[in-house]
Structure formats: C-alpha cells, structure tokens
Amino acid sequence: MKAVAMPTVSRVAVCGGTHGNELAGIYLVREMLKKRADGTEPVSVVTVMSNPRAAQLCVRYVETDLNRCFTRAALSAPVSETSPYEMVRSQELNALLGPKASMQAVDLLCDLHNTTANTGLCLITYSDRDWICLHICKHLQARTNTKMASTPVRYVHFDIPLNEAYSLDSVGKHGFAMEIGPQPHGVVRSVIFSAMQEGVQLMMDWICQFNSGTLFEGGWVDVYTMVKNIDYPRDSETHVITAAVHPDLQDRDFCLLHPGDPMFLCFSGETLRYRGKEALYPFFINEGAYYEKGVALSLARKRRVQIPSVRSETLR
Numbered sequence: 001m002k003a004v005a006m007p008t009v010s011r012v013a014v015c016g017g018t019h020g021n022e023l024a025g026i027y028l029v030r031e032m033l034k035k036r037a038d039g040t041e042p043v044s045v046v047t048v049m050s051n052p053r054a055a056q057l058c059v060r061y062v063e064t065d066l067n068r069c070f071t072r073a074a075l076s077a078p079v080s081e082t083s084p085y086e087m088v089r090s091q092e093l094n095a096l097l098g099p100k101a102s103m104q105a106v107d108l109l110c111d112l113h114n115t116t117a118n119t120g121l122c123l124i125t126y127s128d129r130d131w132i133c134l135h136i137c138k139h140l141q142a143r144t145n146t147k148m149a150s151t152p153v154r155y156v157h158f159d160i161p162l163n164e165a166y167s168l169d170s171v172g173k174h175g176f177a178m179e180i181g182p183q184p185h186g187v188v189r190s191v192i193f194s195a196m197q198e199g200v201q202l203m204m205d206w207i208c209q210f211n212s213g214t215l216f217e218g219g220w221v222d223v224y225t226m227v228k229n230i231d232y233p234r235d236s237e238t239h240v241i242t243a244a245v246h247p248d249l250q251d252r253d254f255c256l257l258h259p260g261d262p263m264f265l266c267f268s269g270e271t272l273r274y275r276g277k278e279a280l281y282p283f284f285i286n287e288g289a290y291y292e293k294g295v296a297l298s299l300a301r302k303r304r305v306q307i308p309s310v311r312s313e314t315l316r
Helices: 023-034 052-057 072-076 085-097 131-141 190-211
Strands: 004-006 011-016 044-049 108-114 120-125 153-157 174-181 219-230 243-245 262-266 271-273 281-283 297-307 310-312
Touching: 004 131, 011 023, 011 085, 011 190, 023 044, 023 108, 023 190, 044 085, 072 085, 108 190, 120 131, 120 190, 131 153, 131 174, 131 190, 131 219, 131 297, 131 310, 174 190, 190 310
Parallel strands: 004 310, 011 044, 011 108, 108 174, 120 153, 153 219
Antiparallel strands: 120 174, 219 297, 243 262, 262 271, 281 297
C-alpha cells in the first residue's frame, strides 16, 4: 500500500475515572496530574478525571453510566438542575475536549478503563480504518523487553456510526478506550497499573516519533469486530439469571468458541452449549459491570486488516 501522509497529533487527551471504580486509570491520571507541563513538550497533553464524583465514591457512576452519554443526541439534549449528573458532565467534557467530530476536537483521546474479564490490553474503537489508532496498536504489540511484554494487545472494533457512538473516546478526531484486565472493580493491581502506565507511555512515544517525521512501515493488524452480546440464561417469569459462565469458558477471552462448546453451567447442574453457526471470539467474559446490562459476554469476528505506511504530512 502507498504511504499515507497524515496531520500531526499535536493535542492528546488522557482520561481516567470515566467509571469511578476502575482504579488503574484513576491512579494513573492522578500521577500524571502531579507532573506540570513546562511548555517544552512536543505534544500538548490534557489529563482529565472524567467522573470525579464517581471516583470519589469509588462507584461506576453516580446516576447513569457516563460512558453511554456521548451520542450526538445525548450531547445535544437540554440539561437542567434535575438532569443526571453524568449527562451534565458529558456535555462539559464535550466542550473541553470536542466538540465531537469537529475540527476543534483533540487529535487523540485515550480513555483508560479496567475490566474484570481476562482481556489483556485492548484498544477499543469505532473504526477499523483509523490508521493512527491501528499503528499505535501495532506499536504496542511490537514492544519487547518491557514490563508489559507478557500482556497481549488486541484491537477491538465496535461497528457503530459516529452519531451513535456512545463512549467518551468518540469525542476526539481519533480515539480509543485502553481497556486492561483482569482487575476487580474497586481494586488496583500493580501488574495492571504498570501495564496501563507503559501502554500510555508507548502511545506517547509513537506520537512523538510520528510528529517528528518518522515513517512507520505498514503491515497487518488483527481486528476483532464485535458481532453480538450474549445474556445469561434467565427465568422466564422472574428474569433472574439461572446459570453462570461455564468453567471451560471462564477467563478464555479471545479464545475461539466453536458451536457446541460449553457456554453456561446452570445452577441445576446442566451444561448449556454455544448454539451459534460459526466459531467466534468471546471477550468481556463475565464482566462484573455488565450484569446490570444483561451481558454475559460479547462475541467478535476476527480478520486481518492491512494498514499503510504513515508519516506526518508536515514532512512530505
């Protein structure tokens, strides 16, 4: 593929605490806020505590899930004194970092998250053709002799139109959620914190090299495109769950799930098997925060995406 010249990534936002009980991002943002910029940095970095009230209380959200409040409709909805705190906060963040999909938006928005699922490090985004995000993923995957060398890095694509994209990372010109697990909510694990810290540093290293004119060779990146969510089995009358994730599936995020493989173990002892017609890749398996959303796991289809060589267009 022909090399692509792209605008420099001069304004970056790193956000944590969008969910107030996902502590690795919260503590990393607090560390970053201690370091005051002296004006000599090659990249302008805005560091944001996205949901300070939830972070103070160590809860996912106060009134409603902030990371579902960034659709165009939500951002343009009128707010009042009775509006949920997170709805008001989403519009504040959009004014600070956006407006969404505008020329004034930050060039790259990295939103830090944790999951209870065994996902490793995932870059979750709405585009499978964003060469900046894909190259950053490729850069993270190529790291060697680092603290996160044993942490798998994957690119997850939610195929949703930008108007309907609901998460904070959709506000930037480029953006992704950096999601790392497993880590219980309300807990910080040193290995997860270190992997996130190094992931952010590698991202910034790539951006600085890109802005300085480095040509990054193209190649291939495996992209996992979300196909559907699967709910837990439930009682037809009470809607209470009647099964847990099967032990053969638990913690096997991104391991291929074939038709007929065990999926759930009923509390009565019966094994329920995957009835899909094609093998897919499960992720967010038994995510603790998704019980309220009716999601036991998500299923994705994997394909290889070819990405072109890129360099900053300032040095064409």
